[in-house]
Amino acid sequence: MVPTLGKTTTREQDGVRLLMLLRHACDDKMPDDAPPTAVAAIAGEQRLQAMDFWLRNPDYLAEELLDFAQAGGDSTSIADARRILYDEEPDLRTYPMLRYRHGAWERLDESLSLLTTYGLAKSIRRGEAQQGRRDFFLLEAGRAAADELPTRVPAVSWYAERAVLVRRVASSEGGTALKLRQKLQAEYLDTEWHDHIASIRPRVLARLEELGE
Amino acid sequence: MTDFINSVAARVYRPAEDVRETLSAHGVQLYTPRSQAEPLRLKRIVFSGYKDPDSRPPSIPFEFEWQLRSGINVLGSQRNSAGKTSVLEICRWMLTGRDKHSSGGLDPRVRAMVRNVRLEFALGPDDVLIELDSSTSVAPGRLEIRGATRDFDAETMSTVVADLMLDRLRLPTMSQFTRAPRSSRGSTVEQSWPLYSGALVVGPTHLSAVLGSVDTEAANLLQMYMALPWFNTLQQARAALGAIRQEVGDRQRAAEAEQEARAAETARIEAELAAAEQALHTFPAEQDLLNDLRQGVDEATEANRLLMLLEQQLAAAQSDAAAAETVDTEAQHELVAVREHTQASTYFRALRPTACPRCDQPIGDERLTTEMAAHSCSVCTRTNDPVEDPTALPRAEAAAVETKQRVVAAVGRVERLTQRVQEAHRRRAQLQQNVQALSSRGDVAERQVRIVEVERLRGRLAERADAAARANASPDNDPDVQVLQAAVDVAGELVRESAVGLFEELNDRIVSLGQRFGVSELTRTGLNRAAHLPAWKGETRYNFRQLSEGDRLRLKVAVVVALLKTAEHHGLGHHPGLLLVDSPGAQEVGYAPLAEMLTALDSVATALDLQILVATARLEEAIEAVGQHRVRQPNPPDAPLW
Numbered sequence: 068m069v070p071t072l073g074k075t076t077t078r079e080q081d082g083v084r085l086l087m088l089l090r091h092a093c094d095d096k097m098p099d100d101a102p103p104t105a106v107a108a109i110a111g112e113q114r115l116q117a118m119d120f121w122l123r124n125p126d127y128l129a130e131e132l133l134d135f136a137q138a139g140g141d142s143t144s145i146a147d148a149r150r151i152l153y154d155e156e157p158d159l160r161t162y163p164m165l166r167y168r169h170g171a172w173e174r175l176d177e178s179l180s181l182l183t184t185y186g187l188a189k190s191i192r193r194g195e196a197q198q199g200r201r202d203f204f205l206l207e208a209g210r211a212a213a214d215e216l217p218t219r220v221p222a223v224s225w226y227a228e229r230a231v232l233v234r235r236v237a238s239s240e241g242g243t244a245l246k247l248r249q250k251l252q253a254e255y256l257d258t259e260w261h262d263h264i265a266s267i268r269p270r271v272l273a274r275l276e277e278l279g280e
Numbered sequence: 281m282t283d284f285i286n287s288v289a290a291r292v293y294r295p296a297e298d299v300r301e302t303l304s305a306h307g308v309q310l311y312t313p314r315s316q317a318e319p320l321r322l323k324r325i326v327f328s329g330y331k332d333p334d335s336r337p338p339s340i341p342f343e344f345e346w347q348l349r350s351g352i353n354v355l356g357s358q359r360n361s362a363g364k365t366s367v368l369e370i371c372r373w374m375l376t377g378r379d380k381h382s383s384g385g386l387d388p389r390v391r392a393m394v395r396n397v398r399l400e401f402a403l404g405p406d407d408v409l410i411e412l413d414s415s416t417s418v419a420p421g422r423l424e425i426r427g428a429t430r431d432f433d434a435e436t437m438s439t440v441v442a443d444l445m446l447d448r449l450r451l452p453t454m455s456q457f458t459r460a461p462r463s464s465r466g467s468t469v470e471q472s473w474p475l476y477s478g479a480l481v482v483g484p485t486h487l488s489a490v491l492g493s494v495d496t497e498a499a500n501l502l503q504m505y506m507a508l509p510w511f512n513t514l515q516q517a518r519a520a521l522g523a524i525r526q527e528v529g530d531r532q533r534a535a536e537a538e539q540e541a542r543a544a545e546t547a548r549i550e551a552e553l554a555a556a557e558q559a560l561h562t563f564p565a566e567q568d569l570l571n572d573l574r575q576g577v578d579e580a581t582e583a584n585r586l587l588m589l590l591e592q593q594l595a596a597a598q599s600d601a602a603a604a605e606t607v608d609t610e611a612q613h614e615l616v617a618v619r620e621h622t623q624a625s626t627y628f629r630a631l632r633p634t635a636c637p638r639c640d641q642p643i644g645d646e647r648l649t650t651e652m653a654a655h656s657c658s659v660c661t662r663t664n665d666p667v668e669d670p671t672a673l674p675r676a677e678a679a680a681v682e683t684k685q686r687v688v689a690a691v692g693r694v695e696r697l698t699q700r701v702q703e704a705h706r707r708r709a710q711l712q713q714n715v716q717a718l719s720s721r722g723d724v725a726e727r728q729v730r731i732v733e734v735e736r737l738r739g740r741l742a743e744r745a746d747a748a749a750r751a752n753a754s755p756d757n758d759p760d761v762q763v764l765q766a767a768v769d770v771a772g773e774l775v776r777e778s779a780v781g782l783f784e785e786l787n788d789r790i791v792s793l794g795q796r797f798g799v800s801e802l803t804r805t806g807l808n809r810a811a812h813l814p815a816w817k818g819e820t821r822y823n824f825r826q827l828s829e830g831d832r833l834r835l836k837v838a839v840v841v842a843l844l845k846t847a848e849h850h851g852l853g854h855h856p857g858l859l860l861v862d863s864p865g866a867q868e869v870g871y872a873p874l875a876e877m878l879t880a881l882d883s884v885a886t887a888l889d890l891q892i893l894v895a896t897a898r899l900e901e902a903i904e905a906v907g908q909h910r911v912r913q914p915n916p917p918d919a920p921l922w
Contacts, residue, residue, distance in 0.1 A: 079624035080617065158609045159616045179637070184659055186634035212631070220627050222619040 074173065075162040075263075076123075080223075081178030083216065084122055085115075087226040089188055089205035090213035092118050092234035098202060102189060105204035112175065112201045113242025117249060120164055120171040121233045122226065125157035126268040127252065131236035133274060140235075147232055149275055152268070155225065163263035170246045170255070171264055179203070187212050284310055284513075284770060291766040294759070302763040306520035307455065311510045311774075316847065317449040318404030320375075320856035321891045322348045327370055327922075329395040342393070344922035346912050351885040352878070352892045354911040355921065356899035362914060363921040364895035365483070366390045368860045371893070374399035374410045375445070376477045377438030381493065384485040403448050403856075410441065442473035451476055451854050452512045454500060457522025468523045471500070479505055479840065479855060483862030487832045490813045490824060490839055498811035505843055506786075507852040508809075509778045514771035521764040528755040539748050546744050553737040560734055563727040573718045580711035587704035594697040601690035608683035611676070618676040625668065633658050779809055782846065789842035790835065796880035797834040798873035799827075807839065833864050834877060841884050848888065861894045865901075874898055878905035 076084075093107035101108055109115045121128040129148035136144035151157060164171035175190075182188035187209030193200040205213070217224035237245055250256045254265040282296075288303075289296040303310075326345045330338030346355070346367065355364045369386040373379040374397060379386040391414075398411040403425070412421025412432075419434040423441065432440040446453065451473070459466035478492030479501050486493035492501045503511045539546075633643050636659055643658050651658035755761050787805045794802045794815070801817035813824040813835060824832060840859055847853020861881075865874035878894065882905065885892045896902050903911050914921045 076617070077621040077625075079628060080620050082628065083620065083624045156612075159613045161613075162617075181628060181637070183635060183637035183640070184633045185628060185631040187631075189640070208634075212627075216627065220620075220623040222616070222623045 075164075078177045078181055080162075081173075081175070082181040083220075083223045084119060084226055084230075085175065085178050085203070086182060086187060086205070086209055086213050086216070087223075087230040088115065088118055088122065088233065089203060090210060091227060091230035092237065093205060095239055100191070102191070102204055102206065104186075104206045104208075105189075106207055106210045107205040109203045110200070111242045112203075113169070113246055114237070114240075115175070115203055115242070116172050117170075117242055117245035118230075118233045118237050119173070120249060120264075121236065122229055123162040123164060124264070124266075125151045125155065125160050125229070126266050126271050127249065127255070128229070128232060128236065129157075130252065130267060130271045130274070131248070132232065133271070133278070135236050144232075144235065145275075145278060148271070151229075151232075152272060152275065157268065160225065160229075161266070163266075166255070166258040166260055166262055166264050168260065170249060182209060185212075284510075284767075284774070287770045288763060288766040291769065292759075292762045294763065299763055299767075302760055303517070303767060306516075306524065306760065306764060308513060308516040308520055308764070308767055311513050313509070314450040314452075314507060314854070316507075316851060317451070317854040317856045319402075319889070320449070320858045321350055321402045322371060322399065322858065322893070323402060323407075324348065324400040325367065325371055325374075325398070327394050327397040329393040331393055333392040342922050348891070348893070349910070350889065350891050352882045352894060352906050352910055354878070354902040354906055355893065355895040356902045356911050356913045357897055357921060358899050358918045360897050362897070362919075363390075364897070365862050367921065368481070368483070368862050368893060368895055370394065370397060371399065371860060372477060372481060373397070374412075375401075375441065375480070376474045377432070377441040378474050381474065381478065384483065384493065403444070408444070412437070438474060445473045445477075449476075449854050449856050451504070454504060454512065455516050455519035456500070457519040457526070466522060466526060468519050471497070476501065476504070480858050481860045481862070482833060482836045482840070482864075483860075484829065484833070484866060487829050487836070488825065490807065490811045490836060495811075499809060502807075502811045502839075502843075503775070503779075503809055505847075505853060505855050506779075506782065507847070507854055508775050508782070510771045510774035514768060514775050517764055517767040517771055521761065521768055524758065524760050524764055525755050528753075528758045528761060532753060532755065535748070539744070542744060546741065549737055549740050549744075553734065553741065556730060556734045556737055560727070560730040563730060569718070569727075573715065576711065576715040576718050580708060580715050583704060583708040583711045587701065587708050590697060590701045590704050594694065594701050597690065597693045597697050601687065601694045604683065604686045604690040608680070608687045611680045611683035615673075615676040615680040618673050622668075622673050775809070782850070783807060783809070785849070786839075786842050786846050789845050790838045793838035793841050793880070793884070794831075794835050796883075797838055797877040798880075799831045799834050799838075802831075805835070813839070830865060830873065833861075837861055837864075837877075837881070841881075841888070841890070844888055844890065857888070857890045859890065859892045861892060863895060863897070865896065865898055875901045875905040878902055882906045882910070 089107055089109060093109055097105065097108050098110060109118075121131060129151045132144040132148040132151075136142060136148075164173055179188065179190055183190075185208070186206055188203060188205050190201050190203045193202070213227070217227050240248075252267055254267050254270075258264045285296050285299050285303075289299040292299070324345065324347050326343070328341065328343035331340040331342050332338045344363070344367065346353075355367055357364055366387055369379070369384070369390075372381070373386055379391055395415040396411070396413055398409070400407065400409050402408070406425050409424040410421065412419050414434075417434065419437070421432050421437060423430045423432065423444065425444065430440050445451070454471040454475075455468055456471055457466050457468045475492070475494070475497060478486070478489075478494065478497070481493065489495040489498040490502065491498045491505070500515065504515075632648065635642050647658040647661070650656055650661075654663075656663055756765075787807050790805045790807060790813075791802055794805065799815070802815060803818055804816040806812070806814040806816075815822045815824065815827060815831075815835065824835070827835065837859065840855065843853060844855050844857055847855060864877055874896065878896075878901070881892050881894065884890065894902070899911070899913055899917055903913075912921075
């Protein structure tokens, strides 16, 4: 199990993250043409890639939580941000992503194939009319697996909790909007293409310090 | 002369030049032979005045004139108080410039009467005139010789006359260190002509001394008129010795007094010195202090070096720890990832495949059965041999444990080094503080102050020790005293040598003359350098003072005449050959002794070409002895002379 060059995760890890995002960070509504056993959906790969970036980079997620709280969101977001950075060993939960022209991106084919093989999820690529958009669906078996996974596989339980927070900051914005938000971070923007996007942890810690308890 | 200097130098073990310089500095002159005195002969005495000097104005004038000749001249009267002694005193006044002398002098009443005096005399080949007007206290006068005139007054007359006499009689001034009776203090006085002139006078008031009128000066007068070689040097050396002894003694007494007065002060200084030395000893020696300082600096430098080394080690350890933490984080991260992967793989593999991820076609039961039986993938039908590494998780766990241990070790090392750095910081600060304290401590400067204080007190005590040494020094150790004492000794020996034979000759003449002058039964005299003149009548010895006044007067005249005769014989001597004899035979009853004496004097005066003035109230005897022409008498004979 050696990640391919530039990749920091395995197919199974990716599959777990994708499953958790579909289970806990799905869209509010289901497309009309959803598969018959689909129980949740994420419309557009950019949105999914953006949310996966937050899931893999706790410092960026914490920053978004602080923004969320300061933008009038619930005050628990600050505590959540603090917990992520201080208690949940962010160094151990960070899986950097390569920067491409449109930002952080990584192929989802292998992980999605894994889920598809076991009937847990599937994707549908739209036609030209919808700019080749790709929607991702969680199937019933996938929901059952996602719900039992934290118990059966404790090592990945934290993804479920983290995916809930990702959904909070991502809200229902589209993938393009989320990518733009991520590019507002100088470190993200300044990262050379094909480099791992740099951490903003020190800056977020300083911000937390300023906010106090 | 050089022999004298060398003799003195040999006695004091000093270079001759030092001796010469010392003697010169103290006014001691070496003997140089002097020629004989020029003869002094009175020619005419004239004086005038008033017998009632208290009257305003005085109205009873008088004038006296006496033409004198060589040989014997007698001033005679039939009664006392006829003015004879006054005539002799006025002569002496003119010849010395003083009307008072240590023994006798001009009667104050007569002095008041006399207004004008004129004395004419011959001094060697020259005629001399001395005259003065004593009607006022200034008493202006003049001395005329060879047409030259020196004016004088009462103040300066004696100096003017003495200058002339000392020069023409070849007499030196005589330094004497004399003390008043019962006094420890003395002074150096210059004896000169007024004293010397005493040897020209013999009278009833001068009978205590063999020569002159002062017995204490008789010895000096005798030896001086005898012109004994080295006598004057001896006198000068004695005077200088007396003065220098007194001076050294004064210094010694002053030092003693100072030492006594300063004894308490000295004790106080000694106590101060002891305290200062004690205080000084409480300070570390400068070298010790420097050693301490050097050691302190070395220790501080070493501590600093150690600190820097530890800081370098700490920095390296911190770097190592940071690196270890980074590695550990990576290892932990890897462990998390491996766990996630492994557990997720296990989970997913346990699921039943349902469709092809590529074509979404369902996977039938036969494929699942085949997969279980033949281990062929139910999806792609290839042999199901997952490329899983069963050691990945244990390795990751082991690596994580190891990296964690490394972190713990590195952090532990950082903590230990941090502690050591802190300790080194404290030690360096302490040592630097020590150095600072050592370098800024006041005792270096204060020690210097103490040293200076000790040296100052030692110096003061040394000064006192010098004073004590002066106080305890014997005057005999004074170099000048030693030289002068030796000079006195050597000169004394030379004088004694030169006197040997002379005094025998002198005594023979005194005896002969004394017998001729009428000293009865005189058989021997013993005149010596001390001017003691014992006399023997038969075998009976008389001290001079035990003799009758008449005998003493006769012997005094005999001494002067003997001096003159001896001087003539040896070509030495300073007596000018003038003798004033007052009232010989005044105390004698009887006729013969005076006539005998006058006859002898007349004979001696003629033989030696002397001039002798004799005043006597025994007029007839005098006329009979020397003849009418040599006798000045009043007219009528029982009247006063003036």
